[in-house]
Amino acid sequence: SQQGEEDPQALSIQEGENATMNCSYKTSINNLQWYRQNSGRGLVHLILIRSNEREKHSGRLRVTLDTSKKSSSLLITASRAADTASYFCATKQAGTALIFGKGTTLSVSS
Amino acid sequence: DVKVTQSSRYLVKRTGEKVFLECVQDMDHENMFWYRQDPGLGLRLIYFSYDVKMKEKGDIPEGYSVSREKKERFSLILESASTNQTSMYLCASSVPWDRGFSSGNQPQHFGDGTRLSIL
Numbered sequence: 001s002q003q004g005e006e007d008p009q010a011l012s013i014q015e016g017e018n019a020t021m022n023c024s025y026k027t028s029i030n031n032l033q034w035y036r037q038n039s040g041r042g043l044v045h046l047i048l049i050r051s052n053e054r055e056k057h058s059g060r061l062r063v064t065l066d067t068s069k070k071s072s073s074l075l076i077t078a079s080r081a082a083d084t085a086s087y088f089c090a091t092k093q094a095g096t097a098l099i100f101g102k103g104t105t106l107s108v109s110s
Numbered sequence: 111d112v113k114v115t116q117s118s119r120y121l122v123k124r125t126g127e128k129v130f131l132e133c134v135q136d137m138d139h140e141n142m143f144w145y146r147q148d149p150g151l152g153l154r155l156i157y158f159s160y161d162v163k164m165k166e167k168g169d170i171p172e173g174y175s176v177s178r179e180k181k182e183r184f185s186l187i188l189e190s191a192s193t194n195q196t197s198m199y200l201c202a203s204s205v206p207w208d209r210g211f212s213s214g215n216q217p218q219h220f221g222d223g224t225r226l227s228i229l
Contacts, residue, residue: 041222044220
């Protein structure tokens with residue numbers, strides 16, 4: 001049961017540019033989370049936004065949530081080569097496990 | 111820091127073998143999860159467990175079973191491995207969801223994955 005869907009599937013940018021990834025989902029949620037996965041490794045939690053929040057910041061990350069449109073965006077400012085990874089959104093409903101999207105692959109070239 | 115350890119990074123097994131993937135977490139988390147990750151399909155939940163000896167099917171449990179005899183350890187078992195079970199397997203843990211709204215707002219912590227090849 002795929003809930004979140006990221007867009008675009010792949011994104012290539014230069015170092016210093018901003019990267020924006022979007023996530024759309026289908027049903028009501030408790031919270032939405034973003035994870036990063038470096039090649040061949042496990043997922044690392046980046047940021048969580050609750051359903052009653054609209055925007056959240058963590059360092060160079062900015063997440064927005066629009067529950068009326070059932071969508072979220074992840075903005076990475078001033079991208080670095082080390083940000084090259086796959087990024088997944090995951091939605092949390094009451095009493096269920098997280099449901100992950102298929103991910104956006106970000107490539108940052110120097 | 112939470113540490114989720116998967117016993118093998120890479121594993122090669124033969125069709126028909128019984129395969130055990132082990133996962134251990136050190137944060138006393140009640141919830142543990144097994145996912146498989148395939149290109150173009152993202153992460154799909156196989157099984158999860160919310161307590162010792164408890165288990166719930168995820169989206170793709172067929173061909174798999176799990177065991178949770180101790181709180182810190184969650185094992186995934188491929189009863190008779192097949193080539194279509196070649197995949198990256200990821201284990202995760204988290205606090206329980208039933209301690210109120212705030213506890214539901216906690217991340218899942220992942221291991222580094224086991225890349226399993228069935229020949």
